[in-house]
Amino acid sequence: MSKTGLIIEREFAERVRKKSFIISTLLxxxxxxxxxxxxxxxxxxxxxSTKSVVVIDNSPLQFVGTRLTSGKTVEFKLLGPDATLNxxxxxYKSDYGILVIGSDILDNPQNLQLVLNEASSMSxxxxxxxxxxxxxxxxxxxxxxxxxMDQILADANVRVSGIQTLKNNDQExxxxxxETSTTTSWLMGLILGMLLYFILIVYGQQVLQSVIDEKQTRxxxxxxxxxxxxxxxxxxxxxxxxxxxxxxxxxxxxVIGASAFVMPLIAGADGMEAMTAAAQAASSTxxxxxxxxxxxDVSYLASLFLELxxxxxxxxxxxxSMYAAIGSSVDTPQDAAQFNGIIMMPVIVAIMVMMSVMNDxxxxxxxxxxxxxxxxxxVMMARIPFGIPTWxxxxxxxxxxxxxILMTWVAARIFRVGVFMHGKKPTWKDLGSWIKMK
Amino acid sequence: MDSILRIENVSKTYTGHKALDDVSMEIPRGxxxxxxxxNGAGKTTLIRVVNHMTLPDCGKVWFQDHEITADxxxxxxxxxxxxGLYKKMKVGEQAVFFARMRGMSKFNATRKLHQWFDRLxxxxxxxxxxxxxxxxxxxxxxxxxxxxxxxxxLIFDEPFSGFDxxxxxxxxxxxxxxxxxxxxxxxxxxxxxSVEEICDDITLINKSHNILSGPVDEIRRKAGGNTFQVIxxxxxxxxxxxxxxxxxxxxxxxxxxxGYTQQKIHIAQDSDIRPVIGALNDNVNLRSFQEIIPSMxxxxxxxxxxxx
Numbered sequence: 001m002s003k004t005g006l007i008i009e010r011e012f013a014e015r016v017r018k019k020s021f022i023i024s025t026l027l028x029x030x031x032x033x034x035x036x037x038x039x040x041x042x043x044x045x046x047x048x049s050t051k052s053v054v055v056i057d058n059s060p061l062q063f064v065g066t067r068l069t070s071g072k073t074v075e076f077k078l079l080g081p082d083a084t085l086n087x088x089x090x091x092y093k094s095d096y097g098i099l100v101i102g103s104d105i106l107d108n109p110q111n112l113q114l115v116l117n118e119a120s121s122m123s124x125x126x127x128x129x130x131x132x133x134x135x136x137x138x139x140x141x142x143x144x145x146x147x148x149m150d151q152i153l154a155d156a157n158v159r160v161s162g163i164q165t166l167k168n169n170d171q172e173x174x175x176x177x178x179e180t181s182t183t184t185s186w187l188m189g190l191i192l193g194m195l196l197y198f199i200l201i202v203y204g205q206q207v208l209q210s211v212i213d214e215k216q217t218r219x220x221x222x223x224x225x226x227x228x229x230x231x232x233x234x235x236x237x238x239x240x241x242x243x244x245x246x247x248x249x250x251x252x253x254x255v256i257g258a259s260a261f262v263m264p265l266i267a268g269a270d271g272m273e274a275m276t277a278a279a280q281a282a283s284s285t286x287x288x289x290x291x292x293x294x295x296x297d298v299s300y301l302a303s304l305f306l307e308l309x310x311x312x313x314x315x316x317x318x319x320x321s322m323y324a325a326i327g328s329s330v331d332t333p334q335d336a337a338q339f340n341g342i343i344m345m346p347v348i349v350a351i352m353v354m355m356s357v358m359n360d361x362x363x364x365x366x367x368x369x370x371x372x373x374x375x376x377x378x379v380m381m382a383r384i385p386f387g388i389p390t391w392x393x394x395x396x397x398x399x400x401x402x403x404x405i406l407m408t409w410v411a412a413r414i415f416r417v418g419v420f421m422h423g424k425k426p427t428w429k430d431l432g433s434w435i436k437m438k
Numbered sequence: 439m440d441s442i443l444r445i446e447n448v449s450k451t452y453t454g455h456k457a458l459d460d461v462s463m464e465i466p467r468g469x470x471x472x473x474x475x476x477n478g479a480g481k482t483t484l485i486r487v488v489n490h491m492t493l494p495d496c497g498k499v500w501f502q503d504h505e506i507t508a509d510x511x512x513x514x515x516x517x518x519x520x521x522g523l524y525k526k527m528k529v530g531e532q533a534v535f536f537a538r539m540r541g542m543s544k545f546n547a548t549r550k551l552h553q554w555f556d557r558l559x560x561x562x563x564x565x566x567x568x569x570x571x572x573x574x575x576x577x578x579x580x581x582x583x584x585x586x587x588x589x590x591x592l593i594f595d596e597p598f599s600g601f602d603x604x605x606x607x608x609x610x611x612x613x614x615x616x617x618x619x620x621x622x623x624x625x626x627x628x629x630x631x632s633v634e635e636i637c638d639d640i641t642l643i644n645k646s647h648n649i650l651s652g653p654v655d656e657i658r659r660k661a662g663g664n665t666f667q668v669i670x671x672x673x674x675x676x677x678x679x680x681x682x683x684x685x686x687x688x689x690x691x692x693x694x695x696x697g698y699t700q701q702k703i704h705i706a707q708d709s710d711i712r713p714v715i716g717a718l719n720d721n722v723n724l725r726s727f728q729e730i731i732p733s734m735x736x737x738x739x740x741x742x743x744x745x746x
Contacts (some may be wrong), residue, residue, distance in 0.1 A: 003539060006535065006538055006539055010524075010527075010535055014524070014526055014527060018526070217522045217523065217524060217525060218518065218520040218521065218522030219522040219523060219524055220522070221491070221516070221518035221520065221522065222516065222518065222522065222536065222583070223539075224491055225489050225490070225491065225511055225512070225514065225516045226512060226536070226539040226540055227512075227539060228508070416491075
């Protein structure tokens with residue numbers, strides 16, 4: 001077996017056998033399941049989050065108050081026409097608040113007051129505003145006294161809730177155009193980008209720690225006379241990458257297994273019903289159903305999965321090699337902190353750019369960020385679902401993997417020199433000269 | 439001389455200070471070679487230059503008949519002064535790992551390592567974690583991982599530090615055994631007792647210079663400078679008159695238990711000692727006549743202070 005292979009094997013075995021690995025492998029999916037189940041349970045309990053608002057309506061015939069409809073966010077309690085604010089303030093202390101509607105509300109829509117017993121809630125205010133706005137609009141239209149007023153109103157009440165977007169291709173038959181959805185694509189990219197970010201933080205740190213450990217335990221003297229620093233760095237990075245891969249595969253299996261078999265048992269039949277209802281409510285938005293629809297296309301999914309896998313692996317390896325370079329140049333994790341922020345900078349930039357992918361997946365900024373290795377794994381992941389030319393993916397992947405090899409080489413250079421510089425914090429200038437050093 | 443390693447005019451400067459200045463030496467095959475010197479003299483730097491861990495500013499290192507390459511390094515057994523083992527790993531597993539890093543097969547490494555563990559009384563620790571070992575035991579494990587792949591050249595940096603006398607002796611025996619089986623051993627130390635006992639040749643480095651090189655016997659004899667210790671009984675005056683012109687007295691005479699007297703004398707480098715012994719034998723009752731060979735410790739201190 002090659003020396004790199006031996007080092008990979010050692011790093012892998014040492015980590016996988018640790019108690020902390022077993023614990024985090026088992027606990028993380030529990031946490032993830034809890035995150036999935038909790039909202040469902042909260043929804044089942046429901047109610048508690050509904051705010052009750054007492055309404056004092058001074059408008060003619062209480063035309064506003066009578067038409068306010070209670071819902072999940074707000075529950076309205078309309079008081080009689082002679083109720084006063086002062087009485088209500090004393091009587092309804094336990095309610096969320098008191099809404100006072102002015103008598104001239106139709107002509108003076110600003111004449112609205114909400115007296116609160118609790119902290120203000122944006123969603124309640126928005127709910128009240130939009131309801132009153134629509135009531136006033138209808139009432140004002142009615143003043144023109146047109147024929148078929150009710151029908152006109154009903155007809156005008158239209159809502160656009162989604163747009164079907166299609167990918168233009170070379171085929172003549174427009175039936176074959178692939179459906180794309182900006183929101184769906186973006187959402188998918190976002191989730192995957194976050195996944196990569198998470199992997200970088202958790203396992204990138206492990207690479208850093210592993211290189212520092214090598215120096216602190218003083219094994220390095222023996223190691224550098226047994227193999228080249230490049231073999232050592234490569235072995236460490238790949239070994240930890242394998243641990244990450246194993247852990248993620250276990251998580252995936254556990255989460256899928258748990259959601260298929262265990263969750264119905266835990267939640268019971270009632271819970272399942274509530275959750276199904278919740279899922280249906282969510283999927284009524286076209287984005288979600290679009291996402292589901294796209295995931296059901298197996299070949300699309302396979303190619304997408306392959307590309308994303310290449311980016312996650314490449315992105316991890318590239319960033320891990322940067323962590324290795326940092327680990328090589330410092331003696332303690334404390335010293336590493338000053339460099340750590342510098343690594344996270346491009347990741348944060350990448351996530352910000354990724355957010356802007358939705359506006360224009362082909363803008364110059366987004367294009368270059370998806371080619372440059374520092375940001376490409378995250379930004380390109382958000383772009384891929386929009387359907388982009390293959391050459392861009394190929395170029396950016398090649399650059400990413402070349403950068404990984406180069407960065408590992410740099411890390412090895414720094415390691416070799418840094419090893420014998422114990423006790424001295426390197427400056428950027430030092431690092432530069434170490435890389436150039438023969 | 440059949441040498442396994444030849445160091446030629448090696449210099450190395452770190453920022454601000456010169457660690458090695460034009461150091462040359464030749465290590466005979468099959469010998470135990472001591473690399474001596476006070477702390478900070480440049481011993482470890484020299485070892486690192488040999489091991490390719492640090493490249494010299496100028497000068498060359500030859501291994502057998504060619505300039506040393508990375509592949510040669512992997513065939514050297516090196517035990518650094520600051521010992522290090524992976525703490526969380528099991529002892530046996532770790533030993534096998536290092537042996538395989540040095541090119542042994544898994545099967546072969548396991549077999550050989552078990553033999554070594556038995557020899558040094560570590561067998562029951564095979565499956566324990568390194569962090570559970572005592573310092574001495576960890577040192578033994580380190581020693582085993584250094585020698586198990588049977589390298590032609592072994593380099594030990596301060597091998598006896600951290601060992602109790604029993605284990606230090608055990609280690610000494612093992613090092614001698616390795617030499618007898620054909621290995622060349624270089625070790626750096628400032629433990630002079632061990633140098634006298636096991637080194638064939640030495641180099642003394644001080645302030646980045648090689649100030650003394652050669653076989654241990656020769657160096658000690660030379661440093662002694664024809665000084666002898668004479669023990670006798672009889673008239674002191676007669677003693678003085680009988681050596682007059684042939685030797686000079688060093689220091690005062692000392693009385694010993696049983697009526698004996700002890701006196702150091704110096705005889706000129708090229709002259710014969712037989713006339714001196716003859717004259718003394720005629721005039722006093724000669725009990726003992728012995729060359730004073732200074733200890734390596736004395737030589738070390740005198741060499742470093744420039745009074746050798």
